[in-house]
């Protein structure tokens with residue numbers, strides 16, 4: 071790959087929009103050359119069909135590179151920026167995925183519904199208390215609910231004791247930051263050490279949680295975790311389920327409250343309308359300005375170009391979800407449409423394992439919030455919000471609301 075492509079990230083004009091550059095480029099080609107923020111060459115996949123193909127074609131290695139040291143990097147972040155291993159890594163991930171599938175199945179998630187509702191209600195109590203402390207002042211929904219609920223859910227899922235949750239929140243937060251030198255890497259190592267200690271505690275007292283499931287699986291088949299310790303996988307679950315969900319919680323509320331008729335339409339029949347509203351939130355949210363990574367394990371023809379062995383491929387799933395060849399009026403947030411087939415959770419072998427859980431959280435949060443605070447509105451001008459380019463998951467810092 072010799073040409074220098076356009077410089078990533080492509081900036082957007084508004085937080086709920088995507089960069090207009092995607093559309094301009096897609097009109098010419100579905101896959102284009104770019105330069106990553108680290109100055110490395112890469113390809114970006116912009117169109118829906120090619121994005122789906124790239125997700126499902128196993129010749130695109132999932133964080134796997136034939137020669138990881140020489141690989142392009144997507145960013146300086148500690149996570150989701152470079153290969154996680156050689157070609158054995160993906161096989162290991164696949165085995166672990168099968169092992170964990172029952173813990174994340176729609177059936178198990180349905181059982182968690184009441185408990186997610188309880189956690190949500192506690193967060194809403196805290197929002198009310200913050201409101202009562204300073205009547206008339208805005209309350210930060212991001213702090214009390216959007217950010218908090220997903221971490222509480224993951225901690226319970228992993229069996230992290232209540233008293234350690236703030237510590238785990240803090241580590242997850244530090245891991246996702248860029249431009250803070252080595253700190254994200256230090257936080258990652260700390261989280262892994264913490265999980266190592268938790269595994270030892272759980273070995274003596276198994277419970278209804280994912281770490282206990284891993285311990286039981288290893289007892290049945292000692293070859294599990296022979297190449298990488300169990301704690302690295304336990305730690306690896308915290309981040310993917312955290313910032314991703316937080317961003318959909320935050321963007322979902324922004325989409326629903328920028329036009330109050332959307333909130334009101336949902337609340338006319340919350341049970342009947344929440345599923346399609348959540349799917350439209352998932353399709354429309356573009357939380358970051360980069361994408362999901364793959365490395366070509368051999369030369370691959372796609373979208374009229376040849377991607378060379380080892381090249382970095384960035385699938386811009388947010389742009390693919392707004393491809394007019396797949397979705398009519400793609401830039402319009404329309405909860406009344408049925409947005410099937412979006413790529414918010416990826417596609418193929420690595421499609422998000424936590425998707426049922428994330429959907430359950432989102433389906434509970436918005437009706438609960440609007441039931442508790444029927445007159446809730448934004449207390450900020452959306453045009454003043456910016457997507458964070460200094461975090462792996464992007465997202466926003468605050469979502470101030472009033473009622």
Ligand code: HEM
Nearest residue numbers: 310311314315318362414415416420421422423424427428
């Ligand atoms: C709305 C929230 C979420 C979104 C938008 C999301 C998005 C994604 C996407 C796009 C992928 C595929 C990545 C790729 O192909 O490169 C993925 C994978 C993954 N997600 Fe999620 N995710 C969410 C919530 C969660 C939750 C709640 C958990 C778990 C607690 C989770 C755990 C994972 C894991 C472990 C993977 C890797 C799967 C594998 O390697 O096969 N995610 N997610």
